[in-house]
Amino acid sequence: MITTRRSFMAGAALAVVGNLHAFAKSVSPPSPFGALPSLRQLRWERMETNAFLHFTVNTFTGREWGEGDEDPSVFNPEGFDPDGIVSALRAGGMKGVILTCKHHDGFCLWPTKTTDHCIRKSKWKDGKGDVVRDIADAAGRHGLKFGVYCSPWDRNNANYGKPAYVETYRQQLTELLTWYGPVFEVWFDGANGGSGYYGGAKETRTIDKHTYYGWPETWGLVRKLQPEAIIFSDAGPDVRWVGNEKGLADETCWATYDPVGEDGGPASPGNILSSASMKGTRFGSHWMPAECDVSIRPGWFWHGQENDKVKTPEQLVDLYFKSAGRGATLLLNLPPDRQGQLSAQDVASLEGFHQRIERLFRDDLARGARLRASNVRGQEHRYGPQMLVDGNPDTYWATDDEIHTPELTLDFARPQKLNVVRLREAIQLGQRIGGVALDAWQDDAWREVAQATSIGNCRLLRLNETVETSRLRLRITDSAACVALSEFGVFLVQE
Ligand code: FUL
Ligand code: CA
Numbered sequence: 001m002i003t004t005r006r007s008f009m010a011g012a013a014l015a016v017v018g019n020l021h022a023f024a025k026s027v028s029p030p031s032p033f034g035a036l037p038s039l040r041q042l043r044w045e046r047m048e049t050n051a052f053l054h055f056t057v058n059t060f061t062g063r064e065w066g067e068g069d070e071d072p073s074v075f076n077p078e079g080f081d082p083d084g085i086v087s088a089l090r091a092g093g094m095k096g097v098i099l100t101c102k103h104h105d106g107f108c109l110w111p112t113k114t115t116d117h118c119i120r121k122s123k124w125k126d127g128k129g130d131v132v133r134d135i136a137d138a139a140g141r142h143g144l145k146f147g148v149y150c151s152p153w154d155r156n157n158a159n160y161g162k163p164a165y166v167e168t169y170r171q172q173l174t175e176l177l178t179w180y181g182p183v184f185e186v187w188f189d190g191a192n193g194g195s196g197y198y199g200g201a202k203e204t205r206t207i208d209k210h211t212y213y214g215w216p217e218t219w220g221l222v223r224k225l226q227p228e229a230i231i232f233s234d235a236g237p238d239v240r241w242v243g244n245e246k247g248l249a250d251e252t253c254w255a256t257y258d259p260v261g262e263d264g265g266p267a268s269p270g271n272i273l274s275s276a277s278m279k280g281t282r283f284g285s286h287w288m289p290a291e292c293d294v295s296i297r298p299g300w301f302w303h304g305q306e307n308d309k310v311k312t313p314e315q316l317v318d319l320y321f322k323s324a325g326r327g328a329t330l331l332l333n334l335p336p337d338r339q340g341q342l343s344a345q346d347v348a349s350l351e352g353f354h355q356r357i358e359r360l361f362r363d364d365l366a367r368g369a370r371l372r373a374s375n376v377r378g379q380e381h382r383y384g385p386q387m388l389v390d391g392n393p394d395t396y397w398a399t400d401d402e403i404h405t406p407e408l409t410l411d412f413a414r415p416q417k418l419n420v421v422r423l424r425e426a427i428q429l430g431q432r433i434g435g436v437a438l439d440a441w442q443d444d445a446w447r448e449v450a451q452a453t454s455i456g457n458c459r460l461l462r463l464n465e466t467v468e469t470s471r472l473r474l475r476i477t478d479s480a481a482c483v484a485l486s487e488f489g490v491f492l493v494q495e
Contacts, residue, residue: 027378030398033430033481035256035287041238042428044185044230045255045289045457046393047095048324050147052293052333053085053135054300056103060338064299066105068155068197072121075107077340080124080131082138088342089334090142092350093357096184098147098331099135101176104191106156110179114171117156136180147185147229148176152213152269153192158199161207166214170221177225186222188233190241190270209270210261234272235259236288242328243277247294247319249326252453255431256284282434282454283480289457292323295333296346302335310345313352320357325422327456364389365418365490369410369472375403377482388488396426396486404479410472410490417468420491421450421461426484431456433485435478438463441471453478455485466492 037045057070059077089097102108108118110132120127132148139146150172159165177183193207207213219231230238240257242249257280259267267273280290296316297306311319316332323330334346371385376399383398385408399406425433433455439446450461472490476483 026380027383030377030401030429030482030484032428033432034283035285036430037255037287037289037427038238040228040230041287041289044239045329045427047145047329048458049094049320049330049332050096050098050185051089051092051094052149052295052331053097053099054103054295054302054333054335055131055340056100056109056301057105057107058103058301059336062303064301066103066107066155067195068104068106068157070105070107072107072117072119073123075119075122076124077336077338078124080129080134080336080340082134083141085336085342086135086138086142086144088347088350090144091354092347093354094144094332096145096147097135097139098149098185098187099132100149100151101132102150102154102172104151104153104155104189106151106154108172110175112172112175114168114175115157132176132180140181145184146180146182147187148183149187149189150176151189151191153189153194155196155198158201160196160198161193161205161212166212166218169213170218173218173221174225177222177229183226183229185230185232185239186226188231188269190234190272192270210266210268213269215268232291233269234274234277235267235269236286238288239291240277240280240288241272241274242290242292242323243272243274245293245295247292247330247332248278248322249290249292249328250278251326252279253290253326253328253456254280254282254284254454255287255289255327255427255456257281257286257288258284259288290328291331292319292328293331293333294319295335296349297335300333300335302337302343304337307343307345310343310349313349313356316349316353317356317360320353321460321462324458325460327454327458360420360491360493361422361489363491365412365416365492366410366488369412369490371488372409372411373397373399374407375399388485391487393424393426393486394428396484398426398484399482401482403482405476406483407476408474408488410474410488412470415468415470416490416492417466418472418490418492419463419466420493421463421472422487422489422491423452423455423459423461423474423485424457424487425455426486427457429484430481432481433476433479433483435476437475437477439473439475440467440469441473442467442469446473
């Protein structure tokens, strides 16, 4: 037994040496360029669509921002159906779910030890329930990742504005990050300070947005307790707010960013020059991709009078193109109602959205095409254009170091109708490409049919019209380093 094992090991070692030898002769991979994503950012960017659940006392009082003086007993979702909610999100293509565990009103949806202003004092399940546990567990059962929103601003807490509250806030985070298993994202809201109940004081309290929360320590706590979790805020550090609540990235949207405050000074949650966040910073020093948060309804919380104002599947597809399709991610809010369920309208719209997306990307016309590149790095197969159609974001077509504006041609076996092209950059090597143009072969000449600037994790090019052609050409018109493109897909949206 031992002998067999030894000879197997020796064989394996030889194989490795053989491979190393082959590797030494070949060209090196492209050097990474500029700011780079961490592994946790890379994984997160590839999720592309996540859901937000806004749920608290506001659901029952009809408000968007509770004052902090709400009676906890109003929270009573008698038909709470975590599996129904999460399975609908899964059917809608959502990869993760972020729950408002505590919104600005301070009411905690879990039995926290930090305050009585929580679910223990609600009527629901005689105060024995735990919404955070139920959603986290349901997410686990349905294969979604679980994330937490815990509002830094707390309009209920008597100590808000004093150092003692920051301690309480960190304890709340500690509970959320240690009681419920893995957390993929922690969402830090920028809405901070103002009027509130504050333990009965009923006054306005402002805080120094830069120093009050001790962000470096608070974020350090998240890193310590959940090293894999993405930290979101207006100013990162992992992911930035896109600067609007409409779910829109800019037509040009860099994953790199150098955030600045409203006054041009340092940025912090609640103090950000948000007009710059939609675009990011070309050659910025931090990898900090944008997240586009938006509600499926006008409000973040459920309001009966908005049941007929739910975004349509077509509107959601448009948002997908303008967020994920511009290299950002989409965080779509679906608010549970007073029963503790998603409304039928929201579920139908989400499902319609997902069906459209699935149908759109089902048949990739590039898969059957012949691909030719004007340059292939070291003329090596592993950097060849066939890597663009293998469905693997880790493999890529790359050019020699000095080649920044190569071309790629796709020949279809017969003329194809198409109107959407998807490009993915090998972002593990940084954001390199700054411009592309797409041409279709028509009437014996190339005709430009689309252009784009930033690519990043995903760029969806929507053609103005459906084109019928037997050849497509992608021109890289601007790249800061040799090109590394991981995927190229060609699709037809059937109207
Ligand atoms: C904002 C909050 O004030 C809204 O109520 C909501 O939670 C949204 C996602 O972020 O800053
Ligand atoms: Ca690939």
